[in-house]
Amino acid sequence: MIIGILLSLLAGSLVALQNIFNSKVNERTGSWSTTTLVLGMGFIASLMMSLIVEGKDTFALQQMQPWYWFSGIIGVGVVICLVQALKLLGPTFAISIVLISQLGFALLWDSFGWLGLTKVPFTLNQFIGVLVIIAGILCFKFGGERVSRKAVASKTERLGA
Amino acid sequence: MKGIIFALLGGACITLQGVANSRISQDIGTWQAATVTQLTGFLMALLILLIVRDGKHGGIKQVKPLYLAGGAFGAIVIFSEVTAIGQIGVTFTIGTLLIAQLGLTFLTDINGWFGVAKQKMKLPQFIGIALMVAGVVILKL
Numbered sequence: 370m371i372i373g374i375l376l377s378l379l380a381g382s383l384v385a386l387q388n389i390f391n392s393k394v395n396e397r398t399g400s401w402s403t404t405t406l407v408l409g410m411g412f413i414a415s416l417m418m419s420l421i422v423e424g425k426d427t428f429a430l431q432q433m434q435p436w437y438w439f440s441g442i443i444g445v446g447v448v449i450c451l452v453q454a455l456k457l458l459g460p461t462f463a464i465s466i467v468l469i470s471q472l473g474f475a476l477l478w479d480s481f482g483w484l485g486l487t488k489v490p491f492t493l494n495q496f497i498g499v500l501v502i503i504a505g506i507l508c509f510k511f512g513g514e515r516v517s518r519k520a521v522a523s524k525t526e527r528l529g530a
Numbered sequence: 531m532k533g534i535i536f537a538l539l540g541g542a543c544i545t546l547q548g549v550a551n552s553r554i555s556q557d558i559g560t561w562q563a564a565t566v567t568q569l570t571g572f573l574m575a576l577l578i579l580l581i582v583r584d585g586k587h588g589g590i591k592q593v594k595p596l597y598l599a600g601g602a603f604g605a606i607v608i609f610s611e612v613t614a615i616g617q618i619g620v621t622f623t624i625g626t627l628l629i630a631q632l633g634l635t636f637l638t639d640i641n642g643w644f645g646v647a648k649q650k651m652k653l654p655q656f657i658g659i660a661l662m663v664a665g666v667v668i669l670k671l
Contacts, residue, residue, distance in 0.1 A: 376610035377614040378626060379606070385630070385634035387603045388631075389638060394597055399584025409572045409601065410598070410600070411602060414601075414606075422559070426562075427561075437566060447543045470542055470545075471542075471544050494671050502625050505662035506662065
């Protein structure tokens, strides 16, 4: 369990860094230029890691189901939705809903075990835990007008996870 | 209302990405899964870019190389998230991930790292993160 927690913390930290870096790119160019660059960099880095770890098994893709080839489109959906949401709602409101939605769907996914993931049974603790996290997100986002527009606008480019 | 629907869908897609990568990793390696999903995402984004052409000429050249490389973190993000989901489930993973994400964003803002506008420390953000930690603990009680 501890490894899972540490890896989640690592992923979250890198997402935060990526948001900052991507926003620096986005200041100088458009959303789609940034997205293309970010995914291209991610692809190159993943390919290199795969070549180091798996060697030529990297290209053994017999197990691929057809829909796997389209999974990357989800990332494009993220950008379209976030750009629109930020435009229509402004950063604080939009990102709060995005984070809450992430968590809500995570709970749904665990509870139903969709896509063949291990089911994590829905319990009262899970429900209360998620509600408390959501309260934390709202407190963080709406407490004292701290939110900087620039840092939050960068959420648009959050594609890595 | 339209904005709220876009925001909800956006969040759903972010979680779906992690879940889809986990599913794909069951059949091929995790690094391979990260490679394939980002390749197809890249091609799709490139196609859209060629249609909308939103790049400003020479704009990219004004960005520090370090910032241009930020996308490379995506590889480690996907690998870590997929491995974590396999070990502790989606909800616990996303909850913990968001604590680190908001926590580091907060640290960056109060210290003005990477040239972001420095902001004063405020109590609500501390309480917010404390609540999130409490929530994640409750998930596991």
